[in-house]
Structures are given as C-alpha cells and as structure tokens.
Amino acid sequence: MTAVAAKPAAGSAMNPTAMVIGVVMLIILLGIAYVVSPGLGLMALIGVVIGGVLIGFGVHFVPVGGAPAAMGQAPGIATGVAMLAAGAGLAGLFGGAWAADQGFVIAVITGGVGGGMMMAITCMMVNFVYVFGMGIPAASGKVAKDPITGDTQPEFKSQGTEGHGLPFVSFVGGVTGGILGGAGGTLIYLELLSLYQATLPTVLNASATQVLPIAVATAGIFAIGMFLVNAVLTAYNITGTIEGPHDPKFKRWPRAIVASAVASALCGLVAILIVTI
C-alpha cells in the first residue's frame, strides 16, 4: 500500500486522559498568568488562547494534498499544511495589523477577510492550473458527492489516482480556513500589542510614542511565531494531508483544539512574562 492509498487508521480516536491533562495544564498556565499579572496579562493570555484555537481549528478546513497533489494523484493544494495556512494567516495578519487603529472588531474581521481573500485567489488559481494547464477536472477521493453542490465525484477520478484538483467543498473549506486563521492571528497580535503598549513605557522608561515601534514589532513576531506553532500542531493532527471539512480526518479537530489552547497558553505566557517580570 502506498502512502497515498493508506487510510488514516490510528489517531482518529480521542484520548480522554490526554484531553483532561491538557485542560488541567491550560488552567495552571492561566493561573500563573493571574498571579503574575491579574488584569492586563490574564486578559491578553485569554485572547491569545482564543486566537490560537481559531488558528488550530481553521487549519483543519484548508485542503492540502502535499506531494501526491503535485502529481495529480490526490485532491488538494500541492503544498504543506503549515506552509499554506501560514501564508493565508499571515496575509490576514498583515491586513489586520494595518486596521489596528480602527478598533478591535474591525481589525479582527479585516484580518479574517484578508486570509480568506488569499485562500480564495490561491484555490481559484489551483483549479485554473489543473483545468487549463493540465486538462484535469476536480474530483474528490473521500466522498461520492460534493456535499455543497451535489456533483458526483468518482467518474471524474482518473485511473490509478485518489482524485485531483479542488472540488467546490474544498474551495469553501480553504476560504473558511483562511478566514479563521487570519482572524486568529490578528486577535493574538492585538492582544499582545495592547499589553506591550501599556507595559513597555514603564519597563523601558520611555514615552508611549518611543516604545510604539518596539511594541508593534514584538507583538508581530510573537503573533507569527504562535501562528506557526498552531499550524504545525494541526498538521500533525491531520497527518499531513486533508481534503477539507468533508474529509473523515476533520473529525479529529477537538484534539487539536485542546493542544492549540495549551501550546498558545504556554507561548502566550512567555510573551507576557517578558514585560511583567
């Protein structure tokens, strides 16, 4: 059996003990934040955890086929999960950071729309290359009918492959993943930015205007770092490839949510401790 034909066997089951340990770790990390910085720090950490969970959940929607997709052997986008999710999420973070001075809600939505736009353009161009460059129609390998359009899939799969291209449900999944990732990344950035803007003038003994570039750069670097942490964690959860929300692997998302929450809390705590200790 090749790697393409292999079905996900282990890993789909939830491990209750691990989930409970994860939740306990999350509570401990939040408790440390409460002790160190009960007001701003704790609020920032909660925002970071929510942002991380949004990223972790969003990555499950992104249709990634990896190496087999590059040979038209499997559906999805021919690149890595973490790579593509990071590309979309960071494009969203770029837009969200630009809109940061227009208010929290507008910035988060702008970030989400930026990530969704990047994925919409990329997914459309993937199908463009498959159809007009290679003469291959889209076909899913995991479902007989597209859950959204109802198009039948198996008869469009070419011989000896698991499917190819991006069926409409995968396109919608990609855009949804981009929106969630962009919004999550922007949320992390905004929470850390407000924390740094409030604390850095005291830490560095400088005016608010002087510390602004440092606050923006530090919050941006931490947001990118946490984005990559959550994207890579999710890539492990789905073992490298996924077709989108209709893929059976999508059902593994609760496990990734707990893992993302714990990882984001730990990384977020480090980001908070650098200005509160």
Next chain:
Amino acid sequence: MEQIVFGIGITALAGALATVAGSAEDTESNIGSQGDPNSQVQLAPQMGFVHRIFNKAVAGEPPAYGLWCALGAGLAWAFLAMQINAVLAIVLGSLLAVFVQGVYATTAYLGRTASLSKFGQPVYVDILKSMTTVAMAHAFVAIFCTVTICYLINVALGHPFPLPLLGFIWGITLGAAGSATGNPYYGKERQYQNQKFGAGVPISASGNIVRYAEAGERNSLDNGFFTSKFGGPASGLCFGLIVFLELWRTVVFDKLSPGWGAIIVGILIILIFTIVDRYIEVWARKNYGPYTAPVKEAAP
C-alpha cells in the same frame, strides 16, 4: 483625494512587482525542484531511474522564501539606517540574501544527492555549477521584487510593521502562492510528460520521471524553461492578485465608513473568486470526462 491616487499608483506598482516575483519564484523553485515534486526526484534513483535533475528541497518554499526575503529586507533596513540610497540598499540586501540562497542550494543539492549514492546516483559537478547560478539569478529577482513591495508598503503606504517583519510575511505568502499554483504543473505536466494528458499520474508510475530531452539527458534548466511558459506566469498572477487586491481594497475603500468599506469589498472579492472557481469547475466537468460511466445508485 491626492493621497488615494498616490496610493493607487503604489498599489499598481506593488501588484506588478508581485507578479514578477511570483513568476521568478516558481521558476527558481522548479529549477531547484524545491516544491512537492522533489519527492519524485528523490524517489527516482531508488526505483532505478538515475537522473540529472537538481534537487535542493531541504525546506519548503514558504519558509525558505520567508528566510530569504526577511534577510533581504532586514539587511536593506540596516543599509537604510546607514543613510544609503533606498534603491541601492534594497539591491545590496537582496544580493546578500541571494548568497545565502546560493550556499543553501549548494549544500542542499550535495546533501540530498549524496544520500542517494547507494542507489547509484552520482553527484554531477557540472549540474551544480550551471544550475545553482541560474537558480540564484531567479531568486534575486523574486527577493528584490518582494523586498521592494515591502519597502513601498512600509514607507509609502504607512504599514506599521517594520521592513524585516513585512519581508518575512510576504516571503512566506510568496512561497505559499508559488508552491500551491506552480507545483502541479511541474510535478504532473513536466516530470511525468510521458503520462497521458488530462489525467493524474497513476500511483504505480511514481518515480518514473522523464529523464531524457530532445538531445541527451534532461536537466533542470529544461524544466525551468518549460514551466516558465505556464506555471511561472500562473504563480505570478496568483501572488500579484493577492498583493494588488489586498492593498487596493485597503487604500481605496478604507476611508468609507472607517474600516467597513475595505471589509465589504474584501467579502465581495471572495464571492467573485468563488463564482469564477465554480465556473472553472463546471466548465471542466462539461468538457473533460467523465472517465468512467456514472455509478447508478442501487434501488432501495
């Protein structure tokens, strides 16, 4: 108004630069087999197909371009702080980043290919000499264009992120767009040119990549020449659209009911691309296939 017109001009320039960057990035990655099709280049000797294809895939395109563009932007930033002219600073920053890319390409090719020695795959020194420089030249174009975009976004459009951070963000996005769009064309259409057109590569054919050209053995320059006709421009179009539309919606519509204008336009753009994608999908279903007769559902 004047500011918006200025912003539109910068947006158009950034979009054009992004198109060139995407095209150069895809061609560079195809010459170096850095995208997902590298798996076949690595697999081929193990299946008994010794080849003369360059392979420098020890990192995915997005993190590699994230590094090189952040390096180029960071060095340009340092040169700008030394009061060096902006154009010269960007050129020097990109040039130094390309040297890192060259070192990366050389060590990656030697490492990846040497690991195949037990399968009889030689390390070709002439391939190393001729391919590395061409890949570096394409990488320079991609890095220079991306760093210039970041400089324009930072200085002319006033984005709050510093230049190195913008370089990292747009480098990763460049790699993601280029690998997503360009990889299938190189992987299926070029490496498996001997397989049927209009169908995916059967899994049983894995590793049997095309190794011979019109005269002699095929090398990665032939691959770059081939993919630069479709995969490269398509990747350029993808990255160009991402950069142009992201900047355009912010520059032109941001002032409409502060913030919400850009959001609404962004949602409309997503809907337009959704319709275009669906049209392409339906067009393909009508014109290609089906490969087999539709399976009739069993009677209840």
